[in-house]
Amino acid sequence: MIVTIPKRIPPMEEIGDEIHKIILPQPFYAPNNIYLYVGSDGLILIDSGYIESIPMLQASLKTKGFSLKDIRHVIYTHNHLDHISSSLVLKSYAPKAIFYGYRAMQTGVGNYLESMYLFEEATEDLFRTAFGDPLELDRVLTESRRGWNTFYSKFKETKKGNPILQIDVAIDHNDSLELGGRNFRFIYTPGHNLYHITPVSTESGVYFSGDLIIANLTAIYSQLDGSLGDYHFTLSKLLEEPIKRLLPAHGHEIEDPKKTILLVKKTLSILEKGVIRRLRESPSDLLHLMEAAIGKKVHNGGHLPTALGLIYSIIQKLVLEGLIRIETKDSGYETFYLI
Structure with a gap:
């Protein structure tokens, strides 16, 4: 794969709390939101997108004077291909990047x-x-x-790719790390995916919800790596968290996090009653x-x-x-x- 400038460059937009956002189109679902911080040692990314989106990621970074080589930390919310498949080749373009992900994902996925x-x-x-x-x-x-x-x-x-999913630093539930001068806490949040984590910026109270909360509903792949029971448990635990902002991997920022979480729980209950009724x-x-x-x-x-x-x-x-x-x-x- 040759990293080239695409015809349409997605902007790198500042959205408050020193967070930048890049919306990367990809061929499977809704476009991915890639969130970035400019850390003391380089860029900190929450997810890095689909493998084919690397040229768009590079082009967007260049609009602010950065490149893929400036990436130092990449936190992966989970292992679905629209979030993490770029990691299979990203090390070739960002050799100093350190990948972070849930510990069980590190050992459980293997050959991606x-x-x-x-x-x-x-x-x-x-x-x-x-x-x-x-x-x-x-x-x-x-x-x-x-x-x-x-x-x-x-x-x-690409001749540079590695099919083995590489996670350099394994994350456990409630771990805290300082990355590039910024403090993060990590919550294990299964339901949508077995390996899903929610990174939290402890200074600002920003929660990066990945695919856990998207608008008022989410996807649950119960056949392989999701669980409706885990999802309900995770939503209940999130209601106990001091969430100030909730940033999903697809779509707009969640305006009222607690209200939305309650709405998701209610929507699932309505869907269940609808199935029984029909x-x-x-x-x-x-x-x-x-x-x-x-x-x-x-x-x-x-x-x-x-x-x-x-x-x-x-x-x-x-x-x-x-x-x-x-x-x-x-x-x-x-x-x-x-x-």
Whole structure:
């Protein structure tokens, strides 16, 4: 991969509390918010984005007189590819950068490409669960594989990449570190992802929520590395935190953090009641339950697997509670019945 100047340069914008923000477009979901501090020894980044976004990151830094070589610390909220896949090649352009991430992520991921193959398989299994129409399933699988192959090809383009996920400093829950003259505390916040952490600027009370809180909802990949139960527990713990600002990895800043967290909890409860209500009317499948709860608009763009994963996590909860029975066909397609 050659780091070149892209046609459209995303700005490096100052957003208060000495924090800068770069919005990096990427091909899968909504654009990523990369947050930066200018530390005493160089730049401190919260996540570094998708592998293909490195040229845009470099170009944005240059608008403020910086380059990739000025990066000294990169804190990773979790290991999803739109947040961390750039790390597979970033060391080649930022040789002095130190990578920070949750301790279990350091030991649990290993070969990142192999971990993404498992994630791709889990996503395809989710589609097979949801789509009973073979033609529609084939269309969705073809589109999904096209996206995954793009990611794999981008890594193969570079001669400098390393498929092993490298975390230089392992983070445990409630660890505190001084990076570039700035103090951070780290909270283990599972739910969206098994390895998710929330970095906290202790001086300003700014919480970088990654994918944990995005607007009034989030994604939960219950098939592989997410947990609805963990998510509820994490939200309750966050309500006890002295949050002054909440900065998500996608979308706008959360204006009222505590109110939004309560709204997310309420929304999940409403979704669960909606699933039960619709199954009380008649048996249904994952696709139609998702469309009824979230809308058909999620078929456009990369949000389909996240929407299906969220509703399926609710289904699994209700199955464990003995409220739903599942009928599974040989293809993997499932129909749900209220007991």
